Amino acid sequence: MNRADGTPASPSLIASDVDGTLLDDANKVSQATVHAITDAVRAGVDLVLATGRPPRWIAEVTDQLVVPDDLVELRPGASLVRYAVCANGAIVYDVENDRILHAAQLEVPRLRKLVEIVEQTLPDAGLAAERAGESAHDAATRPFVATNGYEHAWLNPDHELVDDADLSDEPAVKLLARAPQMRSEEMAELLVPAVGDLAEVTFSTSNGLIELSVPQTHKASGLKRLAELTDLPTDAVIAFGDMPNDIEMLRWASHGAAMAHGHPAAIAAADEVAPTNNDDGVATVLRRYF
Numbered sequence: 228m229n230r231a232d233g234t235p236a237s238p239s240l241i242a243s244d245v246d247g248t249l250l251d252d253a254n255k256v257s258q259a260t261v262h263a264i265t266d267a268v269r270a271g272v273d274l275v276l277a278t279g280r281p282p283r284w285i286a287e288v289t290d291q292l293v294v295p296d297d298l299v300e301l302r303p304g305a306s307l308v309r310y311a312v313c314a315n316g317a318i319v320y321d322v323e324n325d326r327i328l329h330a331a332q333l334e335v336p337r338l339r340k341l342v343e344i345v346e347q348t349l350p351d352a353g354l355a356a357e358r359a360g361e362s363a364h365d366a367a368t369r370p371f372v373a374t375n376g377y378e379h380a381w382l383n384p385d386h387e388l389v390d391d392a393d394l395s396d397e398p399a400v401k402l403l404a405r406a407p408q409m410r411s412e413e414m415a416e417l418l419v420p421a422v423g424d425l426a427e428v429t430f431s432t433s434n435g436l437i438e439l440s441v442p443q444t445h446k447a448s449g450l451k452r453l454a455e456l457t458d459l460p461t462d463a464v465i466a467f468g469d470m471p472n473d474i475e476m477l478r479w480a481s482h483g484a485a486m487a488h489g490h491p492a493a494i495a496a497a498d499e500v501a502p503t504n505n506d507d508g509v510a511t512v513l514r515r516y517f
Contacts (some may be wrong), residue, residue: 238272238516239460242312242450242476243509244468245278245288246431248486251505256291263510265295266517268307273459276311277446279431279438279472282320282327282363283370283385285311289322310457315429315472316449317400317440318359319456328456330359331441331448332398333426339395341426341439345404348421349414352406353377355386356399369397378407380436402426402439409435415471429472433490438472446472447479465516467501467509469493484512 241264243249251257264274276288289306296303311320319329333341338356345352353376360368373386374394406414411430414437419428426439446468454461466473466480469489474496477483485497486508494500501508 237463238267238465238481239463240465241267241272241274241513242277242446242464242466242480243274244446244470244473244476245276245280247469247489247504248467248473249276249504249509250288254287256288257507257510259507259510261292263513263517264292264307265298267513268294268301269298270517272517273310274308275450275453275459276308276313276322277316277450277466277468277473277476278311278313279315280313281357281370282311282313282318282359285313285320285322285363310453310459312446312449312453314357314359314400315427315431315438315440316444316446316475319449319453320363325362327359327361327363329452330400331444332359332400333402333439333441334398335395337425338399338402341402341422342391342395344421344425345402345418345439348417349404349406349409351408352404352414354391354394355403355405356394356397357401357403358397359400377403377405380405380432380434400440404437404439406435411436431470431472445474446476448475450476450479465512467512468497469504484508 289308292307294301294305309323313320317331355373355377371386372389411433427444464480465482466476467484469486471492477496483497484499484501485494488503501512
């Protein structure tokens with residue numbers, strides 16, 4: 228049931244993008260947001276992180292969202308976040324038990340074909356592959372491999388350098404193409420028709436980075452899979468995001484809120500525009516309910 232303004236009368240689940248949405252520009256969760264999420268969890272409503280990040284980059288977020296001492300029905304000191312949908316929906320991650328529940332992977336033949344297409348379409352782009360193990364820091368898996376010339380879009384160069392053949396010798400949850408001299412929008416215009424239905428093509432920054440996943444894999448599909456694997460209700464989801472990789476989630480949710488500074492495509496997909504990530508946008512919307 229929705230209220231007069233179109234928002235759910237009582238959200239059953241909160242799904243939030245991380246970078247540019249839940250986090251401010253200093254990569255912090257504001258105290259106002261922590262308090263709003265704490266009150267939501269106190270009311271029995273889970274927060275699921277829905278992000279392009281891999282599981283190994285989740286702890287720096289969940290460590291800022293901790294169960295307070297007075298919330299004894301949960302585990303004081305543990306994270307307020309039980310689950311995350313990572314890698315743009317390709318990975319369903321059990322934060323509490325550090326276990327990957329599901330991974331939608333580009334199998335080797337498809338991955339090799341995509342590498343070939345990207346190299347032909349964007350010959351100056353560096354390539355990388357994100358892989359999934361059994362946990363966030365699975366020692367048996369090389370989680371991120373990149374070819375020579377790949378420049379990280381973020382200050383977190385945790386990759387192993389490989390040659391072109393090794394890049395696609397194992398399945399991957401994402402193939403990444405990086406061209407710092409271009410905007411992501413330009414890259415997508417070239418890649419989408421070239422890739423066709425071989426992969427889902429999206430981006431989470433405009434700084435020359437494209438992410439390719441299994442077809443029909445996105446944050447909404449990841450949230451649906453999470454609901455199938457757990458007891459989380461999805462009948463009245465409120466979702467927050469700011470970039471094109473949030474579009475499907477914003478449309479799928481009962482109510483989608485895009486951040487005021489967000490990409491025009493994300494704003495167009497949302498039901499409302501919330502204040503920016505630096506102005507407690509997530510907290511502002513949640514305070515209508517909790």
